[in-house]
Structure formats: C-alpha cells, structure tokens
Amino acid sequence: MSALTETTMPETTLSADAVLFETLLRVGDSALILGHRVSEWCGHAPTLEEDIAQANVALDLIGQATLWLGLAAEVEGAGRDADALAFRRDAGGFRNLLLAEQPNRDFAVTVMRQFLFDAWHAELLAGLAASTDPRVAEIAAKARKEVAYHLDRSETLVIGLGDGTPESHARMQAALTRLWPFTGEPFRGDATDAAAAEAGIAPDPAALEPGWRARVEAVLAEATLTLPDTARFRSGGRSGVHGEALGLLLAEMQFLQRAYPDATW
Amino acid sequence: MSSEWPLWEVFIRGQHGLNHRHVGSLHAPSAEMAIQNARDVYTRRNEGVSIWVVRSNDITASAPSDKGPLFEPSNAKVYRHPTFFDIPDDVGHM
Amino acid sequence: MYAQMVTSEGGKARDEMTPEECAFQDRIDRGERIEPKDWMPEGYRKTLIRQIGQHAHSEVVGQLPEGNWITRAPTLERKQILLAKVQDEAGHGLYLYSAAETLGVSRDELTEMLLAGKMKYSSIFNYPTLTWADIGAVGWLVDGAAIMNQVPLQRTSYGPYARAMVRICKEESFHQRQGYSIMMTMARGTADQKAMAQDALNRFWYPSLMMFGPSDKDSVHSAQSMAWKIKINTNDELRQKFVDQTVPQARFLGLEIPDPDLVWNEEKGGYDFSQPDWSEFYEVLKGNGPCNAERMEARIEAWEDGAWVREGLMAHAEKRAAAHAAE
Numbered sequence: 304m305s306a307l308t309e310t311t312m313p314e315t316t317l318s319a320d321a322v323l324f325e326t327l328l329r330v331g332d333s334a335l336i337l338g339h340r341v342s343e344w345c346g347h348a349p350t351l352e353e354d355i356a357q358a359n360v361a362l363d364l365i366g367q368a369t370l371w372l373g374l375a376a377e378v379e380g381a382g383r384d385a386d387a388l389a390f391r392r393d394a395g396g397f398r399n400l401l402l403a404e405q406p407n408r409d410f411a412v413t414v415m416r417q418f419l420f421d422a423w424h425a426e427l428l429a430g431l432a433a434s435t436d437p438r439v440a441e442i443a444a445k446a447r448k449e450v451a452y453h454l455d456r457s458e459t460l461v462i463g464l465g466d467g468t469p470e471s472h473a474r475m476q477a478a479l480t481r482l483w484p485f486t487g488e489p490f491r492g493d494a495t496d497a498a499a500a501e502a503g504i505a506p507d508p509a510a511l512e513p514g515w516r517a518r519v520e521a522v523l524a525e526a527t528l529t530l531p532d533t534a535r536f537r538s539g540g541r542s543g544v545h546g547e548a549l550g551l552l553l554a555e556m557q558f559l560q561r562a563y564p565d566a567t568w
Numbered sequence: 569m570s571s572e573w574p575l576w577e578v579f580i581r582g583q584h585g586l587n588h589r590h591v592g593s594l595h596a597p598s599a600e601m602a603i604q605n606a607r608d609v610y611t612r613r614n615e616g617v618s619i620w621v622v623r624s625n626d627i628t629a630s631a632p633s634d635k636g637p638l639f640e641p642s643n644a645k646v647y648r649h650p651t652f653f654d655i656p657d658d659v660g661h662m
Numbered sequence: 663m664y665a666q667m668v669t670s671e672g673g674k675a676r677d678e679m680t681p682e683e684c685a686f687q688d689r690i691d692r693g694e695r696i697e698p699k700d701w702m703p704e705g706y707r708k709t710l711i712r713q714i715g716q717h718a719h720s721e722v723v724g725q726l727p728e729g730n731w732i733t734r735a736p737t738l739e740r741k742q743i744l745l746a747k748v749q750d751e752a753g754h755g756l757y758l759y760s761a762a763e764t765l766g767v768s769r770d771e772l773t774e775m776l777l778a779g780k781m782k783y784s785s786i787f788n789y790p791t792l793t794w795a796d797i798g799a800v801g802w803l804v805d806g807a808a809i810m811n812q813v814p815l816q817r818t819s820y821g822p823y824a825r826a827m828v829r830i831c832k833e834e835s836f837h838q839r840q841g842y843s844i845m846m847t848m849a850r851g852t853a854d855q856k857a858m859a860q861d862a863l864n865r866f867w868y869p870s871l872m873m874f875g876p877s878d879k880d881s882v883h884s885a886q887s888m889a890w891k892i893k894i895n896t897n898d899e900l901r902q903k904f905v906d907q908t909v910p911q912a913r914f915l916g917l918e919i920p921d922p923d924l925v926w927n928e929e930k931g932g933y934d935f936s937q938p939d940w941s942e943f944y945e946v947l948k949g950n951g952p953c954n955a956e957r958m959e960a961r962i963e964a965w966e967d968g969a970w971v972r973e974g975l976m977a978h979a980e981k982r983a984a985a986h987a988a989e
Binding site for chain 2 (some may be wrong): 350352355356359452455456459463
Binding site (some may be wrong): 335339342343345346347348349350351352353354355358359361362365366368369372385386389390409410460462463464466467468470471472474555556558559560563565566567568 | 722748851
C-alpha cells in the first residue's frame with residue numbers, strides 16, 4: 304500500500320469508530336473543500352448579488368465542515384479538533400470527492416460543479432438525517448435545510464445560463480463535459496461505506512444515484528444541455544488519491560498553521 | 569445590448585408578525601431570482617420569514633407636490649386620536 | 663473617508679439663490695429629509711451621486727485587500743468570520759448603489775465610471791494586506807475610521823442615503839471588534855505574531871489617518887456639503903476623534919503607535935499627532951499607490967468575465983417572460 308493511501312483501513316480491521324470517523328471525514332472534507340473553492344469568488348463574482356449569494360453557500364459549507372470534522376475529532380479521540388483535521392492533514396489524508404476540489408475556472412464550471420454536487424449532497428443528507436447515530440442525524444438535519452436552498456439556487460443558475468445566450472449555453476455545456484467524468488465517484492462505495500450502511504450510520508452510496516440522476520436529467524433537459532456520453536470513471540478522492548489541484552489548495556489554506564505551528568490564532 | 573438587470577424593491581416580514589416592510593432594493597433578471605437574491609442580501613441576519621419583491625418600475629408613488637392636499641387634512645381630524653377624549657381618572661384604564 | 667475629497671457643486675450665497683433653492687435650504691436647516699421625488703438643486707443631486715457612488719465603490723474595492731486572506735485564514739472560525747465580513751462589504755456596496763440609483767443613475771453606469779477611472783474609491787484600499795495581522799489592523803483601524811464617518815451620516819439630509827447608513831452601521835458593529843480580536847490574539851501570541859501585529863500597525867497607521875482626507879477647514883466644497891448636511895463633520899474633527907479613541911486601544915494591546923511626536927495635549931483634551939505624508943496621499947489618489955493597478959484589474963476582470971453571466975440570465979428571463987405572455 305502506498306504512503307498516499309496508508310490511512311485507508313484494511314477491510315478486516317474496521318472498528319465501529321473507525322467506520323464512523325472515516326464516514327465523517329468523507330462528508331466533512333467535501334463540504335470544506337467545496338466551501339473553500341466557492342469562497343475564492345468573494346469579491347470577484349459577476350454581480351454583487353451573486354457575490355453575496357456565493358459567500359452564503361461557502362459559509363454554509365464551511366460551517367457544516369466545522370461540525371462534521373468536530374464530531375470526527377471527537378470520535379477519533381486522539382486529542383485533535385476540527386482545525387487540526389482541516390489544517391494539519393496532508394492531501395493523502397483528505398477524503399473529499401474529486402468533484403469538490405475541481406478549480407473554479409469560469410463561473411460556468413463553478414455553477415455546474417455546485418449543481419452536480421448539491422444534487423448528490425441533498426440525497427446524502429436526507430440519508431444521514433435518518434442515521435442511527437443521533438449526532439450524525441442532528442448535523443444532517445441542519446445541513447439539509449441549507450443544502451435544499453443551495454440546490455434551488457444552483458438549479459436556477461444552470462437552467463438560466465444553459466438556456467440563456469449562445470455563449471452562456473456553450474460555456475455551460477463545456478463545463479458539464481469537463482465535470483461529468485467526476486460524477487460517478489459519489490456513488491461508488493467501498494468496504495467502509497458498506498460497513499457504515501450496515502450499521503445504519505450512513506446511506507449506501509449506490510442507493511443515492513437514482514434520485515440524483517432523475518434530478519440532474521430533468522434540470523439539464525430544462526437547461527437545454529446534453530448529457531455527455533463519456534464514462535463517469537474518475538475516482539480516488541474518497542480514499543485519499545487526489546488531483547494536483549488539492550495540494551495547491553491545501554498549501555494556501557494551511558499556510559499559517561504550517562508556517563507557525565506553535566501559534567494560536 | 570444592455571444587459572442591466574431590472575431593479576426590484578424588497579419587502580420583508582420579520583419574526584414578529586408585523587406587516588411586510590420595505591428594506592431596500594436589488595437587481596435581478598426575474599422575479600424568481602429577485603426572491604433568491606433578496607434572501608441572500610437582506611436576510612443574512614435572520615431578519616425575515618416572508619419576502620415580497622416588486623419591480624421598481626411598477627410602483628406608483630404619490631407626488632411630493634401633493635403632500636399638502638394628501639396629508640394635511642388629516643391633521644384637522646384630531647378626534648381620531650384617543651388623547652382627544654378626556655375621560656376622568658376614576659373610570660380607570662380605557 | 664470612504665468618500666474623500668468629493669467636489670461639491672453649488673456654493674451659492676443666500677441672496678444668489680432662487681426661491682426654490684431657498685426653500686430647499688430651509689427644509690434642510692429644519693432637519694427635514696429630502697426624498698427621491700422631491701425637488702432638489704442639480705448641484706445637490708450631482709454631489710450626492712459622486713459621494714454615494716464613491717462610498718459604494720470603496721465598499722466593493724474594499725472587499726479585495728481582506729478577501730486576499732479568506733483562503734489563508736488560520737482557523738475554520740476565523741475563515742467564516744472573515745468571509746461573513748467581506749460579504750457584508752459587498753452588501754454595503756449594494757445598499758449604497760441602491761441609494762445612488764434613486765438619484766437617476768444606474769449601478770452599471772456607476773460601475774463603468776469606476777472602471778474607466780472617472781470615479782474614485784478610498785485611498786486606503788490601495789495598500790496591500792501582507793500578513794494575517796493586517797486583517798486585524800484593517801478591521802480595527804480602517805473600519806474604526808469608517809465608523810467615525812458613518813455614524814453621523816445616519817443623520818444626513820438625503821433619505822435613502824441616511825437609511826442605507828442606518829443599515830450599514832447596524833451590520834458594521836461586529837467588523838471593528840473582529841479586527842481588534844485578531845489584534846489581541848496576535849499581540850498576546852508568539853514573538854512572531856506580536857511582531858506581525860506591530861508591523862501591521864506601523865504600515866496601516868498613517869494610511870488610516872489619510873482616510874479622513876486632508877484638512878478641509880478652508881474648503882468651499884466641504885462648506886457646501888456641510889450646508890446640505892451630506893457631510894456632518896470636518897475631516898480634522900473626525901481624525902482627532904479617531905486618534906483619541908485609538909491610542910488607548912493600541913496601548914491595551916501593548917503596541918506602539920509609530921509616531922514619536924504623539925503626545926497628550928491637556929489643553930485641547932486630545933492628542934497632538936503627526937500628519938501623514940500628504941504627497942503620498944495625492945500619489946495614491948492619482949493611481950500610483952502600491953495596489954491601485956491590481957485593485958482596478960481585479961474589478962475590471964470581474965466585470966468583463968461576468969458579462970456573459972449577466973447577459974445569459976437576462977436572456978433566459980426574457981425568453982421565459984415572452985413564453986408566459988404568449989400563453
């Protein structure tokens with residue numbers, strides 16, 4: 304096993320806490336990394352209204368990440384807290400979806416990434432709200448309301464820009480084509496997911512796909528966008544194998560904690 | 569082509585069951601997006617439970633020059649105010 | 663301040679005024695609010711557009727130096743606080759543009775004037791944020807200076823401007839505190855952190871004093887703006903108040919104001935202090951400050967890169983409206 308994936312537990316040794324810890328990282332890291340990406344727009348969005356709205360999405364996601372990672376640290380019981388998990392892990396320790404770490408590029412990629420993510424996130428949180436672990440259910444219940452709004456908004460934008468001008472249509476179609484290969488990963492489970500589903504902690508990833516697919520197809524049709532026929536094969540984020548972009552994101556995000564390890568902020 | 573989004577006036581009803589109140593304005597391409605933008609711009613501090621938006625161009629306002637005829641006559645109708653009536657203290661609270 | 667050196671149009675003596683102008687000035691003197699549809703002198707309208715526009719531009723450009731650290735904020739909580747704060751600045755820009763729009767100018771027109779260099783924004787945002795302590799210093803000093811100006815503007819004569827300021831002041835109340843909270847943590851932290859805090863104060867002290875603008879006790883523009891109650895205090899009054907308020911706060915932090923001539927003056931009940939280098943101020947206003955080019959580039963890029971988004975959503979809304987009308 305390579306150093307990058309060394310924290311992935313061998314199937315046979317998964318304790319209940321290890322499963323829960325890993326599950327929480329997967330949810331929390333995706334929220335954190337996408338929230339970070341969205342926050343990069345602050346001060347640079349196409350209108351003031353959109354600038355404010357994007358910041359709200361970023362605030363919701365980073366707030367959710369704080370709760371998920373806080374609980375993960377508590378479950379881990381190794382004296383770390385949410386900040387230690389966010390700012391002191393290297394890329395190989397992150398469990399976010401590759402979709403979440405994709406760079407903003409233009410507003411089309413940002414909006415499309417958000418929509419594809421939100422549609423999955425809403426399904427996931429509905430499942431987590433029914434978790435057998437009340438701490439998980441509680442965080443999910445709060446996050447679910449926020450994400451329902453994110454999805455409303457990203458749908459409106461995908462439809463408006465897909466079915467807007469020829470340029471906005473072309474940009475949205477290009478964004479969809481670029482991101483489509485990353486949309487299989489959220490539904491591809493592994494031993495951790497199976498154990499989490501078995502314990503009733505989290506839904507089975509594959510079970511989320513029909514709801515996601517129905518929503519995505521309906522919205523993209525209304526947006527006059529065409530589903531790419533490329534394979535949705537890219538994965539690795541949930542086991543710690545990321546793209547180059549995540550390392551750069553973390554170099555920026557973790558700079559102060561790394562440069563001044565003894566400081567409190 | 570001018571793509572400037574139209575201006576909307578935003579009215580919000582707060583937590584305490586009072587009337588919708590004008591809170592400001594914003595730009596949006598459609599009523600649906602005006603509602604969403606209003607939620608993001610004007611309820612960041614938990615200010616509201618209901619939002620109305622209306623195109624600024626659709627508001628008909630009274631002219632300032634009519635201020636006298638429109639509003640001054642009601643000054644004379646002092647009997648509409650409770651303090652107009654003198655009720656003896658012995659009657660108690662009314 | 664956020665609206666520095668606004669040129670005021672008008673400045674007539676009472677015996678030169680038309681009867682309408684006299685009546686208008688009487689309303690202001692009585693403390694009445696002027697509302698959008700009311701008659702107003704053209705000079706009042708133009709001066710207000712310039713001032714409110716400059717104020718709005720300052721909020722929006724002001725997102726950039728602080729936004730520079732959102733992705734590097736050191737904890738999840740600090741990140742959320744800073745993001746919320748910079749988001750508020752966007753909101754304040756929006757409220758102010760809305761107030762200006764009641765005077766018959768559109769937000770896009772104002773934006774285009776800013777991007778063409780025909781309108782200004784506050785000089786302070788042309789200084790770089792080099793360390794995390796700068797985020798503390800900006801909140802503490804820059805927002806502190808802004809509040810000095812904005813609180814009295816809640817009583818300004820133009821209704822929509824005054825109402826925008828009320829909302830802004832209410833929301834601003836946490837901004838200065840979050841800056842000071844960062845400074846406290848840094849000043850009590852490691853030697854490195856304390857050095858960063860002192861360095862931030864050193865670099866932001868004089869630019870903060872410049873925010874109030876040069877002395878305007880003899881300025882005809884200021885006199886007219888004060889007669890119209892769109893400017894409430896002189897620049898020197900506000901600067902003095904700012905220094906008097908800030909010096910004890912710096913001492914509490916154990917930091918030193920970078921002014922060897924700073925001394926308490928018992929007679930005037932305030933500090934004597936050194937003036938900033940006003941030639942630097944004029945250079946920054948002319949566009950030669952440390953970050954003028956970068957700030958304008960960032961705004962121009964956002965505007966140009968966002969054009970297809972604004973057009974796309976508008977085109978979609980028009981299609982929908984047309985389809986709805988055809989039903």
